Amino acid sequence: MSWRVLSRLRLANSEMRYTQIRLRIADCGLRIWGNNPKSEIRNPKSTSRVVALAVACLLALAGDAWASDGAASFATVARRVQPKVVKLYGTGGFRGLESYQSGLLISSKGHVLTVWSYVLDADDVTVVLDDGRRFTAKHVAADPLSEIAVLKFDPGDEDVPYFDLSAAASAEPGARVLAFSNLFGIAAGDESVSMLHGVVSALAPLDARRGAFATNFRGEVYVVDAAANNPGAAGGALTDSQGRLLGMLGKELRSGVTGTWLNYALPVAAFAPTVDDMLAGRFTPPELTELDRPNNPLSFAALGIVLVPDVVTRTPPYIDRVIPDSPAARAGLRTDDLLITINAQVAASCRDAVKLVERLESDAEVHIAVLRNDDFLEFTLTTEAPPDARTDTTVVAEQEDE
Amino acid sequence: MNGSRTEIRFRIADCGLRIDKHNPQSAIRNPQLPLRNLLLLLVAFLATPSPAAEPDPAVLAAEAERVATVERISRPTLAIFDANGQGGGSGVIISPDGYALSNFHVTAATGPAMKCGLSDGRLVDAVLVGLDPGGDIALIKLLGHDDFPAAELGDSDSVRVGDWAYVVGNPFLLADDFKPTVTYGIISGVQRYQYPAGTLLEYADCLQTDAAINPGNSGGPLFDAAGRLIGINGRGSFEKRGRVNVGVGYAISINQIKRFVGLLKSGRIVDHASLGATMTTDPDGRVIVDDILDDSDAFRRGLRYGDELVRFGGREIGTANAFKNVLGTFPAGWRVPITFRRDGREFERRVRLTGVHREGELEALLGAEQEPPVPDRPRPDDKRPPGEPQDRTPKPGDPPKPRDDGRPARPSRTKKLPRAVRKHYEEAPGYANYWFNRYHQQRVWNAYLARGDFAETGWNWNIKAQTAAGADVLIKLNEKTGEITMPDGKSGAQFGLSLVEEQSPPRSGGLLAALHLWQRMLLFGPRRFGDVYYLGTLPWGSDDAMADCIVAIHGGVESRFHFNPNTGDLVGIEMQSADGEDPCEILFSDIREVDGRHLPHQWTIRHGDEVFAELKIKSYELASAVPAEVSK
Structure with a gap:
């Protein structure tokens, strides 16, 4: 698609139509990722998805071209966000089971939010900050239902930069997003985590119990067109183009039906109340039997x-x-x-x-x-x-x- | 206006057609499909007359700029195939005379002769010039023209995370007409270190991008938003998602390559650098020397076990990894500034780096590794502490499988080469292509001969000089002996079969022997001197300007002759009488003509950390010539 097409698109559309199209995309996403895998769309290369993605990109690009006036460059955003994402090291290291993942700093005192996984199945988890400082973190709480965990390390007298979950943003399909994580464990020591860019393809309920890497999380997730959810990316940040937190990258999920890997993030709203409870010490993890x-x-x-x-x-x-x-x-x-x-x-x-x-x-x-x-x-x-x-x-x- | 509106409709219709063809069942039979509705909606919405027809000029300008950039960066991009038009990867032209960059692991599969497709549809013969196996770089040369479209080189050190970047190349060998594929993304990481895959391949200080890098992109260019070349793509992290892009590609930074290109032109297999010392990050976060070889230049310049490394190669060093990262970007033989701290005091030195491999070792490893090593899993003995980078399954975005078993076809050097290539290729041990070494020896020497021919002067030279303090110095040279008279005494030297012991005058590192070798080079030229090769270009002199370097071995000692590539003048000599010894260095400047020959009238003689002498030359008395008084 050329920029000329994009600009025309944008110009031609009235606000109402814009909304309509967005709804359609969300709708489309619902069917694709919704909980009926045996529905009409079996083909992983389903053309409808391609079209939906293309349209989403198109709208996002068109939107961005206008919104970019006075906006911070990605380089500035990167420097602002990267220090709030940490590298976590725990158990694993076997074939196909990486011993690292990512985490979000959520308080100035060293609280780290991440995805609950086998990596955390250790008494101590090592947290490495953007500046290379290394700490040992203790478990605060974990919720097997939403598969999130909060850890805490002691940063000493110095405050650490953090994401304020109460000030998190949200995004519609088509919005340009950035994904920050230590995917593949590329960053080490004082190296900053990696940053990828993409577009929200859909907001759709996740139903992945039957996949190869099943998750208990149910509810709407951001589906993105960036390869955000690689090994080690779980617990990373999904932000909007201004660096405002939208969600946390989930663990790797692969569809048992289509064989495709899902790139997605849990929206902040889906876990913020749980995290509040965890930080306040009033969270009781549900028994496994409570899961449906x-x-x-x-x-x-x-x-x-x-x-x-x-x-x-x-x-x-x-x-x-x-x-x-x-x-x-x-x-x-x-x-x-x-x-x-x-x-x-x-x-x-x-x-x-x-x-x-x-x-x-x-x-x-x-x-x-x-x-x-x-x-x-x-x-x-x-x-x-x-x-x-x-x-x-x-x-x-x-x-x-x- | 109307024209572009029609174009949009056409595109949509086109798109619809393709969908129908592709998946007729789902698209036609199922009326519920959202795709249908979507398309209808889109078409309807595009067909509506737009109220304001004029798009924002800023958008049009941005669009036009991007289109122009893509056009510009497509031209120097190459699709590389082997001599039979099989396999291959990508490349990029860096000078109008046809020098181009690709990956070592691309040329390892093609052999010394290759065919390069340009974006204008031409298919041109190319020959392998030089190899940097450790850095996964190959220099090749396109033959037959001297007006090739060359890429503009950028500065990879100024690239920031979040910058837009273009990847251009020939992924999946898609282009039948050699028009390259362009992918667009951002820089995801800078100064990344990728552990060696196998024993050789190491990506130090590389750029990480989410612009798609796929099989076939190997060796192709990474451009910044302005269309300047900032790296050569060659690797990605893939793991269990198969051998296609998953948003993580790596490019070798162009600043590293810039240092190597001048050396690769020599046709050699070029080694990476070693400091002769290793570093560790101590619990306080300081980078400390934890081992050092006592015959390394670093040791001779004063670096010791336990010293703290502060800066290296112009960069602040915060971790042992950062040191490795910077070190990996330098070729063997490079001189690098180093700052270290001991007892609170900082020392600044320049250290000459040695090779990672001993002579012949790299070539032997290369023979064993004709196929690029691509381990798929971390080695079982890989027990790095948490936080250290893992050896994660690097699989280069290497060329699509030319054979069924997935291994690149072995290059067959014995096979008959295309005629154009045969004229520019010569096999020799230790060289990727000796033809280029011979060529550059002659080029440098012919340029020098234009500045003065000494063949007729004979061995008997008398040189009168003055020290900086104004004292007289007399140097007498002949074929067998040399003699220097200085204010503090007279020294002599015998030039026998071996020059190893000739260290006089004391503390000079062997000035007289060095002058003897200078004479030998001027009288005999590189052809008759003995064991001579062209090293390439390295920084030389007080201003670190790039100079052509010819290495000559005689009498058991290695001497290096540095030539100014612009004037052709000889601007310096280094003579190292033994490994682990500091060389005697003579920097020549104030070069003026005497009787039709250009001669240096200022010599700075250095040995180790000391300047042995600064000599101002009063006269050169070359036997056959009349003594030439230096005019004011």
Whole structure:
């Protein structure tokens, strides 16, 4: 699209039409990312999405060209925002499980908001600031429902720059956005986090329970056209073109149906009240049982796995037996394998493992990581998956073998 | 007005057509599809007569500027293929005579002969000139013309995060007519360090962009918003999302490449620099020398274990990583300013960097690594502390697979080269293309001969000079001996088969031996001197101006002859009698003509940290010539 087209577009449209188109895009986004994966749009390259994105870009660009008068340059915005995004280091480091992610400073006293993940499954998490200062952070609270966590480190006498969640902004589809995170762990020490640019493609409810990297978060998210959600990006900032916080980048999500990776951010409004409660010390994490259960919960029996008898509170989840010709047997799991993660969630005990499995739909694809002797191995178990989902599994497996 | 309105409609219609063709079922059969509504709405809304037809002039100007920039930066961009037109990547022309940059890992697959497609549709033969395997850079030369469209070089040090940037190249080898693909994005990070992939490839101080870099973009240019070349694209972070762009591409900064280009023109395989000392960041956040070689120049200039590094190569150093980052941008042999602190006192020195690899080592590694190393996963022994960069799965945006097994085809140097290339290619150990070394030796020497031919003077020279204090100095040279008379005494030297022991006069580092080698070069020229090669261009002299450097080895010592590339004059000699010793350096200036020959009338002789002597030359008495008194 040339600038000429853009300018005409902008000139031709009246305020009412503008709104209409936005609604349409949101609508479109809803259908694509909405909770009916078996709807008419199966093709990952669905042209309608391409058109929707193109239109979104178009409007954003047209809008920006006008709005840019007197606006701060991206370079200025970068320098203002980067110091408020931190690099986090915790557990992980195995194949496909990075030991780093990103976080947002949300108070001058060292509160860090991030995405709850296995990286935080450590007593201490290392926080590295934009200027290279390094701190150890303690857990304040975590909410498995919205999958956010707040950590705290002690910056000493010096205040740190932070995002004021109560002053956060919001954006409509078509708005130009910037994504700040330590994706791929590129920045180290006193290096600043990376900055990507893009456009809000849609505001749509997230329903990703059945994906490869499932999340509990339900509610509207910003879908963006920048490759914002790479490894390590979770917990980073999505801002508008002026550097005002719009949301927090979520963890990696890949559609089990289309195989596409989702680039998205949780809007501030979705978690700000929870964070307030956490900071005020009045937050009680909901039990896993409070989460709405799947229609047909999966079980270890259905997978063909018998765990060792659950004798103590934290019985290590060893596999006692694998039923022949079961999904587990076909995948290659064996007796004495120690379960480490189920769909990237840490299974610390037999009890944990059972809960994690029960939260999955009976036809879900299950990624199980185990420790066998000294080897860390990963397996993908499928029960009665539709043929196209199976193809996706193969693709994943091939890539990981590279 | 009407014209452009029609164009819009046409585009939309076109778009609709394509959609129908692409996915007839979804687009036509399903009336619920939002796409339909969207399109209808768009068409309706575009067809409505617009109330105000004149767009904002600022937008039109911005549009026109961008179109002009894209046009301008497309012209020097190359699509590179091997001699059979297969495989390949991208490149960019940097001078009208056809020198162009690409990635080492692109030319590793094409071999010494390649074909380059220009945006105007021409396909031109090109030859490999020089290689920087560590920095993943190859210099090539397009043949047959001297009016190629060259890119304007920018300043990568002034690039900021958030700046707009263009990536131009030939991703997925899309362009049949060689018109490059342009992607647009922002700079996501600067001064990034990417750990070596395998043992060689290291991206130090590189630029990170979210403009799409895909397979086939390798070796192509990264331009700033004004269309100035700021980097060469070559790498991306991909991991589990497959080998396509995920918003993270890296470009080797042009300021690093600028230092290497003059050396790459020599046809050599050029090594990166080592300081001979390593750094660590201590708990207080200071960068401390934690190891140093006692035969390094850094040690001789006074750097010691435990010293704090403050500045290096013109940049403040805050972490050990930052030091590595800056160091990685320098070629072997470069002199770099360094500031270090000990007991609260700061010392400023200039340190000569050595190579990372020993002689022949780089070439051997290269042979073993004909295919660019692209480890997919962090090495299992990779146990860096948190916060240190991970060795994350760098997969260069290397050329699309020319063979089914995904490995680039091995270059076959024995295969017959195209005729145009054969005339500019010569294989030799240690060289990417020896033809260019020979060419530049001759170029430099012919330029010098135009300033004076000494072949007929013979070995017997008497040179009268004065020290800065006004004392007389007499230098007598002949084929076998040399003698210098200075206010504090007389020294002599014998020029036998070995010059290694000839260090006289004391504290000069071997001035007489250096003068003997000077004579030898002037009388014999590089062809008869002995073991000689062209090193390339390096900064020389008090103003650090770039000078052509010819390295000559005789009598067991290495001497370097520096020539002013503009005048052709010899502006300095360095002679290093042994590794780990400071050289005797003679800076020549005040060059004036004496009997048809240009000779220096001011010599500054340095050794280590000391100036041995500043000599003002009164007369040159070259045996066959009548003594020439220096006129006022």
